[in-house]
Amino acid sequence: MDTYIAVDVGGTQLRAACYPKGETKPLLQKRTSTHGKDGSPVDRLLDLIATVWPDHATVKTIGVAVPGPTNHKQGILYRAPNIPGWENLPLVQIIQSRFNTRAALGNDANMAAMGEWRFGAARGHQNVLYLTISTGIGAGVICDDRLVLGQNGLATELGHITVLPDGPVCGCGHKGHLEALASGTAIARFVAEQLAKGIPSSLSQTPNPSSRDVGMAAENGDPLALEALTRAGRYLGWAVADFLHMFNPSIVVLGGGVSQTGPLIIEPMRQAMSERVMSPEYLHGLTIATAALGDNAGLMGALALAESVSK
Numbered sequence: 001m002d003t004y005i006a007v008d009v010g011g012t013q014l015r016a017a018c019y020p021k022g023e024t025k026p027l028l029q030k031r032t033s034t035h036g037k038d039g040s041p042v043d044r045l046l047d048l049i050a051t052v053w054p055d056h057a058t059v060k061t062i063g064v065a066v067p068g069p070t071n072h073k074q075g076i077l078y079r080a081p082n083i084p085g086w087e088n089l090p091l092v093q094i095i096q097s098r099f100n101t102r103a104a105l106g107n108d109a110n111m112a113a114m115g116e117w118r119f120g121a122a123r124g125h126q127n128v129l130y131l132t133i134s135t136g137i138g139a140g141v142i143c144d145d146r147l148v149l150g151q152n153g154l155a156t157e158l159g160h161i162t163v164l165p166d167g168p169v170c171g172c173g174h175k176g177h178l179e180a181l182a183s184g185t186a187i188a189r190f191v192a193e194q195l196a197k198g199i200p201s202s203l204s205q206t207p208n209p210s211s212r213d214v215g216m217a218a219e220n221g222d223p224l225a226l227e228a229l230t231r232a233g234r235y236l237g238w239a240v241a242d243f244l245h246m247f248n249p250s251i252v253v254l255g256g257g258v259s260q261t262g263p264l265i266i267e268p269m270r271q272a273m274s275e276r277v278m279s280p281e282y283l284h285g286l287t288i289a290t291a292a293l294g295d296n297a298g299l300m301g302a303l304a305l306a307e308s309v310s311k
């Protein structure tokens with residue numbers, strides 16, 4: 001029997017699973033913390049892969065989702081902000097030399113996009129725009145049945161396109177990027193600024209309200225919380241209209257915690273998209289969906305990657 005091993009590397013947790021070829025139910029799956037007393041994160045990762053290695057089957061490929069930018073050609077992780085010391089890490093070479101099996105890696109947002117495309121909300125689509133909206137905004141794009149990677153694997157960082165040239169400072173240090181206007185961090189920051197100005201809100205009783213708190217207050221009809229989500233949704237819609245012009249997808253999949261506020265952010269997004277799109281054909285047959293795989297998106301994407309490089 002042929003199998004694939006999928007690995008999801010997070011800043012706090014490592015997960016690995018072994019899947020028989022053509023199946024999405026794992027034979028074995030394990031998880032452990034990324035940081036621990038016994039061994040470096042790389043040692044812990046290699047040990048975890050060994051624990052899901054099948055006894056009586058061949059592993060064709062090991063697919064790995066990592067939390068940072070990667071060069072898919074060289075098999076290198078450029079950096080992982082939550083794992084100190086992981087810089088220019090030749091992870092594919094490290095895994096291949098330990099297990100003598102082909103390995104491939106991709107960044108977590110791209111892997112989540114692949115997971116949703118192969119096994120989740122975007123199954124059957126050939127052109128997919130995936131956005132994950134949580135503390136930051138990540139993205140992955142499938143164009144004509146291929147993941148868009150670019151020369152050095154750095155394509156489709158769609159959270160870092162300029163929406164307001166003089167807007168708030170982004171996590172990357174530049175001004176007015178989409179992430180600085182529509183991420184969970186941006187939503188929480190907008191609410192904090194309005195509260196500091198004395199705008200009345202049920203959130204004035206909550207110390208440092210998070211975007212999740214804002215989502216709950218909005219569901220209860222709080223005007224400031226509703227405004228914060230409408231504002232973020234509008235910026236998102238402007239940006240998505242631009243992405244429709246670039247990629248002409250048949251589905252937009254929204255993942256991450258913020259998209260779980262559902263219509264409160266998606267409706268203003270939809271409205272702004274239809275206002276900004278250059279012609280109505282971009283919206284014909286366009287599906288807008290929330291992600292289906294939840295926490296498993298990275299793992300399933302790593303499986304999809306392993307399968308795709310084995311073809």
Ligand SMILES: [Zn+2]
Pocket residue numbers: 159160161170171172173174177179
């Ligand atoms: Zn940025």
